[in-house]
Amino acid sequence: MLSFPSDLISGYGRYLQKGFVRHKETHERLAVYGQKPEVMVISCCDSRVTPEGIFNAGPGELFVVRNVANLVPPYEDTEGQHGTSAAIEFAVNGLKVKHIVIMGHGQCGGVKAFRENANEPMATGEFIGRWIKLLEPAAIAMACMPVDKTDDPQLAMEYAGIRQSLKNLRTFPFVEQALESGNLQVHGAWFDIGSGELRTMDPDTQKFDKADVAPGAD
Numbered sequence: 001m002l003s004f005p006s007d008l009i010s011g012y013g014r015y016l017q018k019g020f021v022r023h024k025e026t027h028e029r030l031a032v033y034g035q036k037p038e039v040m041v042i043s044c045c046d047s048r049v050t051p052e053g054i055f056n057a058g059p060g061e062l063f064v065v066r067n068v069a070n071l072v073p074p075y076e077d078t079e080g081q082h083g084t085s086a087a088i089e090f091a092v093n094g095l096k097v098k099h100i101v102i103m104g105h106g107q108c109g110g111v112k113a114f115r116e117n118a119n120e121p122m123a124t125g126e127f128i129g130r131w132i133k134l135l136e137p138a139a140i141a142m143a144c145m146p147v148d149k150t151d152d153p154q155l156a157m158e159y160a161g162i163r164q165s166l167k168n169l170r171t172f173p174f175v176e177q178a179l180e181s182g183n184l185q186v187h188g189a190w191f192d193i194g195s196g197e198l199r200t201m202d203p204d205t206q207k208f209d210k211a212d213v214a215p216g217a218d
């Protein structure tokens with residue numbers, strides 16, 4: 001017999017008593033007036049990397065799309081269902097977000113699968129194998145840019161994937177238009193699971209550095 005996971009039900013109970021109560025007025029306002037998030041985050045499906053948790057964001061603050069290896073495909077004018085592209089279109093044209101953050105992370109299984117030609121459990125199935133091919137241009141770009149080389153090839157590939165996704169974002173005409181008009185900014189970030197360290201990408205050097213957190217920030 002099928003049963004809904006009991007951990008989810010008990011977790012929901014705790015959420016109702018604490019999280020929801022804390023944001024009750026926000027929920028009511030959002031229900032009446034709709035959402036108006038200023039930031040879109042594109043991050044990995046990895047269960048260890050939760051954008052709302054990392055950025056301490058409440059309901060209505062982040063428009064999040066998660067996919068394997070936090071990838072943005074290039075703009076395509078073809079038939080097919082493009083989930084990530086649809087979310088980007090809605091964020092930019094519908095919600096008019098001011099920022100898009102591509103957030104990669106350490107120990108990314110999707111990136112690892114690409115580097116190792118997809119070993120288990122990220123098998124080269126018809127979906128994952130095709131999807132992570134989006135990293136191919138990133139690997140080529142990395143090989144051509146000595147500045148990208150670090151001692152850690154997995155980390156270097158994670159960084160390269162973020163840069164490639166930022167590049168692919170600009171192939172969407174409406175993204176380019178919003179960038180040109182100054183209504184949108186795009187950013188790269190990387191999160192370290194073990195230490196909780198967040199690194200942000202310098203737009204000029206394309207290097208990643210530890211994010212400065214103001215002392216006393218709460």
Ligand SMILES: [Zn+2]
Nearest residue numbers: 044046108109
């Ligand atoms: Zn990942």
